[in-house]
Amino acid sequence: MSGVAVVTGAGSGIGRAVAVALLGAGYRVGLAGRRAEALHETAGDHADALVAPTDVADPESVAALFRAVLVRWGRVDLLVNNAGTFGPAGPIDEVPVEQWQAAVATNLTGTFLCAREAFAAMRAQHPQGGRIINNGSISAHTPRPGSAAYTSTKHAITGLTKSLSLDGRPFDIACGQIDIGNAATEMTAGIAQGARQADGSVRPEPTFDVSHVADAVLYMAGLPLGANVQFLTVMATAMPFVGRG
Secondary structure (H helix, E strand, C coil): CCEEEEEECCCCHHHHHHHHHHHHCCEEEEEEECCHHHHHHHHCCCCCEEEEECCCCCHHHHHHHHHHHHHHHCCCCEEEECCCCCCCCCCHHHCCHHHHHHHHHHHHHHHHHHHHHHHHHHHHCCCCCEEEEEECCHHHCCCCCCCHHHHHHHHHHHHHHHHHHHHCHHHCEEEEEEEEECEECHHHHHHHHCEECCCCCEECCCCEECHHHHHHHHHHHHCCCCCCCCEEEEECCCCCCCCCC
């Protein structure tokens, strides 16, 4: 397995696990995230890692990321759109508009901007084509209480994934979505302690090792471009998803 990959949100959690797994599998990887120090920690001593501090909500920052990758390696074979934020929590009438807009900017517009740049590179390069994998989330299907911003953006990612999958067909660009439930990371640490349920109670939820997410992404990325995992759900077996609420 080899090629050139870009991973957003690569400074921690799922993004770091995926980036390290790709490097271990022989990919050259552009590491995108807001914190340069965290990206350097992900890169370690890998010669095939490119640290590229990036704000995915900023079109010029995203364009600079892909320019750097293309200058370094000349092509893009894989984009893992992982950067995201939980955003504001609470009833919708208590959600500040600016916090809604910030969540949309990172989770949805950021995914669009990165996909846009990757798509352009994949369409223009020779040999043509590549793969985009979007991080959807269980919330792309079923919301948690008080999560209007996060849930709305993740439902929108599903629509973007479908559109990219369709529009990429003529150019050998495949697009799939991985929906992750309760992978154990810093971002989800509170879930293991107690998460609010649909009935108003707060209960701990099971989690699973983030390495299994990386394994799933490697499987999706390793397929030939003539095959695609359109949607894949990987989750803690006993988490309240099937039957949530």
